Amino acid sequence: MPFGVDTRSAYDDLFALYVPIAGVVFVIVALVLVAVAWRFRARAGRVASQRATAPRLEIAYAIGLAVVATVLLWRSFDAMSATSNPDATRAAAEPRSGSDALTISIRASRWNWRLLYPGGVVQTGDGHARPATLVVPAATPVHFTMTSLDVVHALWIPALAAKYDAMPGYVNAFDLRFAAGLDYSTARCSEFCGVYHDQMRLRIDVRAPRDFSAWLRDRQRRQRRT
């Protein structure tokens, strides 16, 4: 699995394939139905065709559909191998071997996120109005391991078209790369988790890699002092 991938452009590329095809299909069906209303409306002298089957047309149509399905799947599988898929089966709690990439552990609970950085640094919120802030370096692959302490939650970052479940008893592992300049304000829990589900947001603060390193070192220093 390639490390540190652009989930947003994978989504946009597939979107640009699926949605136009859907639009064309919709327009064709709509036009055919308009033609039915126009040409085949019951009126004096109109006799319905007695033909009940046209095997060649049906086979051609089935082959056409199969071709479309194949193309969609082929591109979907491509996009899947280009992005980081959720993986709750790998020995995911381990930091990535052979890589000095940043690993952040996420513990979801009702209705809060605890973000665990190397060196014992913890970012968290108050479970209600003040959400936790995820500080990450821009344009750098970040490895995440995520689990839940109570019910099923899901981390959804719409700006990255990324969503991963947090489940008790499972550690979900994935990689993300955060572009600077996107609107991360809608990041939140998306799996219904009880009364304050609507308030389980996540703030995301994307910093230049150098600023991020300075921030993390500063927090680690303060952590050692306490």
Added chain:
Amino acid sequence: MITALLGTDHKVVAIRTAVIAALFFAGAGVLALLMRTELAQPGLQVTSRAGYDELFTMHGSTMIFLVVIPVALAACLYLVPLQLGTVRACGPRCAFAGSWLIAIGGLVMWAGWLTREGPGQAGWYAYDPLARTPASPGPGMDLWICGATLATVGSILIAACVLATLLRRRAPGMTMLRMPVFSWTALVSCLLVVFSFPSLVVAFGLLLAERQGAHILDPIAYQNLFWFYGHPAVYVMFFPFVGLVAEAASVLSGRRFFGYRAFVLALLAFTALSMSAWAHHMFTTGAVPNQLFALTSTALLVPAGIEYLDTIATLWQGAVRFNTAMLFVFGFLLQFLIGGLSGIFVASPVLDYQAQDSYIVVAHFHYTLFAGSMFGLFAGLYLYWPKLTGRYLSERLGRLHFALLTIGANLTFLPMFALGNDGMARRLADYPRSSGWEGLNLAASIGSGFIALGTLLFLVSVALSFLRERTAPADAWGSGMSLEWATSSPPPPHNFDALAPVTSYAPLYDRRHRGEPPAPAATPQPDGARA
């Protein structure tokens, strides 16, 4: 009255089940209106957070367990014996128990409103561990689980009766490949019910045990069990309505249904594939093979497309009558298409990572279930109302009903695609003012008002129809295809006085083209020969 409550004739049981479903539909509709009122503006105006959770849980679970599945099975139970030329359905007392289990299950679910903690509020799929006692305390949740289980057992009983009737009670000459298209859709629906619904009974049984303190459930195991029911279940809420639309298309265009064999093959392939597509609801868990389930889910577009082609090709070169039933056929074909195309979209994991649990999914399944299946149901109701009652529904009110429902459905559900793509998650009691989602939410809320108006108008139309004389002949539209149009409207308790020979899947069409009347004159028979 006693017959309506206690009768075991398949038509009586079917109508009773449909009336029960209609009552719960009214209840679920009120809950939907309350939700849309709450979401019309940011902030909490109408209800509390917990109150909102009750609303969406009860709306979704009522619509699925108590409305769409029961009404789909009611249509099967009513029509299948008539289409097959059968005097009695198999297992009449079993179907009787089924219809009352659905009613009792529904009342048990709704009894949760009387408890202090309120009814179920863990969403219609009641994920473990959210549905365990620490997160969802109170007897309302237990009542919800028990009620949904009872209703599901009721659905299994009805489906088993229809399936047995399809396999064992066909009229002489009615081979499997002479069954009308609706009966085929009923057959595959009942197969799905019988093979997949027990999985829900098991899942909810385990959930109930978990709530009593047994430590046996695991979140992923529960999700697999639930969706092994939940995914085939969505096709039980689809096939019978495709069947009704296919019948309406064929009868009202005066054509034999086009591509019958391909349609039957497509249905069977669809059914087989749909039993192995469930885990596309679990793409984000990381605990299922996403590629496999993307493959099975996307492959569904091939048989679904064939079913679409056959229905549209039936209209092509027909003599199409544009009455209300046909308008609903057109509504179904276009709107279900939006639901289907967005379904192909969410079957691709990378796209689903964004869409899952967002308003994209809410829009998708309301286009399939409401703008699709419910429109198919109305196509069937307008087509078969004269068969059910001997009376026609008003065409003028029908057109208005169609217009209100079409405006309402699209105004409500189309904005949800944009909301979801912009990052609005489902099941939120509130959204921040800064999100910029007010306009689209307000539009959706106004749309739900149109749906409510349209539904009320339909009730008025139904009431008015009972003031009219019974004028419908056996072949109410003059172009019936299969045997249900060869008996009186409404049919007698024994269904048929005499049976036309079954020569194809459209025996009445064959007779018409040979210049024969729809049914042979009833000949006096020695006592007992009829049964």
